[in-house]
Amino acid sequence: MELKFTPEENGFREEVRRFLSEALPEDIRQKMLQRRHLEKKDWVRWQRILNAKGWAVPAWPVEYGGTDWSPVERFIFLEELQHAPAPEPLSFNTGMLGPLLIAFGSKQQKDTLLPRIANLDDWWCQGFSEPGAGSDLASLSTTARREGDFYIVNGQKLWTTQAHYADWMFCLVRTDQALRKQEGITMLLIDMKTPGVVVRPIHTIDAYHETNEVFLDDVKVPVGNRVGEENKGWSYAKYLLGHERSGIARVGVSKERARRIRQLATAVLDDEGKPMSENVPFRRRLTELEVQIKALEVSQLRAIGASRSGGHDAFASILKIKGSEMQQASMELLMDLLGPLSLPDVEAIPGQEIVPEWAPAVAPSYLFSRTYSIFGGSNEIQKNIIAKVALELS
Ligand SMILES: Cc1cc2nc3c(=O)[nH]c(=O)nc-3n(C[C@H](O)[C@H](O)[C@H](O)COP(=O)(O)OP(=O)(O)OC[C@H]3O[C@@H](n4cnc5c(N)ncnc54)[C@H](O)[C@@H]3O)c2cc1C
Secondary structure: OOOOOOHHHHHHHHHHHHHHHHHOOHHHHHHHHOOOOOOHHHHHHHHHHHHHHOOOOOOOOHHHOOOOOOHHHHHHHHHHHHHOOOOOOOHHHHHHHHHHHHHHOOHHHHHHHHHHHHOOOOOEEEEOOEOOEOOOHHHOOOEEEEEOOEEEEEEEEEOOOOOOOOOEEEEEEEOOOOOOOOOOEEEEEEEOOOOOEEEEEEEOOOOOEEEEEEEEEEEEEEHHHEEOOOOOHHHHHHHHHHHHHHOOOOHHHHHHHHHHHHHHOOOOEOOOOOEHHHOHHHHHHHHHHHHHHHHHHHHHHHHHHHHHOOOOOHHHHHHHHHHHHHHHHHHHHHHHHHHHHHOOOOOOOOOOOOOOOOHHHHHHHHHHHHHHHOOOOOHHHHHHHHHHHHHHHO
């Protein structure tokens, strides 16, 4: 079943495709195709190309450099980025902090920070989770004590993605111990070069360095770097996490992977020397996966329609759960198809020379894909949110 878009939307898709084929640097596309990790300079280069085109922050209001695209056009744009494949704009910058500052930031924060966020002049990381405060984020214990025009911050953040690249961190801190735990939280913008900020790597199961611990030891943060009001950080965090979850479905990534699996299955042979594309149990699994991805795509478009008519919050959670499950299922099928060839440093297997050069990156990616159902709020927590909304609606 093909989804039907309007002629204007199809024309828009063509325009995006043309731009991507002309503007996406080939070395970055190759890295993406081969599942090699991008370096910071790759992300920055691509984001600036998008920004020069005026497409760096499509969802922002036009007055802040955004576009007047409809939600469906934004969906198409993202899908085409994932199809190319091209790097998606850094979500911490464009999907989380940007919209938050547009909604709650001071005029000075908007004027100075938003253009830098869009152009990736500043790389932002998210300092929310702590040891003992992940799912139960409101229990966070990093403190900020007011001294004149500064806050003095002490504590530790955990799992901070790409903090080692970051120039700044948006950070939740406790400013009042006496209030109910959700009410004593404030959001601060912390310059990572401030004395007292120490970043230490955490290597994940794929042996890659993406996450970090961030230690904050008497870090002086100007009061002007507070977002909104003191002790109102929890409501800002909830606003921001809603944005994080809705962008997390990444349907285009799963679709692209299913396409690759279907293509590769004609070349990879089973034990009897026949292509896997003729192996009935494998074909059934692939078809089931494709059907589920299509259902997710339709759900995402329904969510877009619902947000236009003020739909409920549970959509973001539903998309997060199903999106992460589809990414995991498609990684698993790809891994099963490749078998030992998905491992780094495995010699070519006679009869399987056809296998692409990106195959050895698959096993590490598969291992990392276990995290998709954890970050952005674990899938169990999303189910709690859905249950709460369902009870309220009933
Ligand atoms: C790769 C990666 C990148 C990340 N990047 C960032 C980042 O950039 N910034 C940041 O702030 N954080 C980041 N995180 C942290 C992430 O948000 C937390 O790991 C997540 O919220 C879960 O918290 P936790 O690890 O403390 O697990 P816990 O909260 O201890 O949960 C452990 C298990 O218990 C389950 N559980 C907990 N409470 C409940 C409940 N009430 N009902 C049902 N089940 C429950 C959870 O689902 C989970 O399975 C990242 C995590 C990963 C893995």
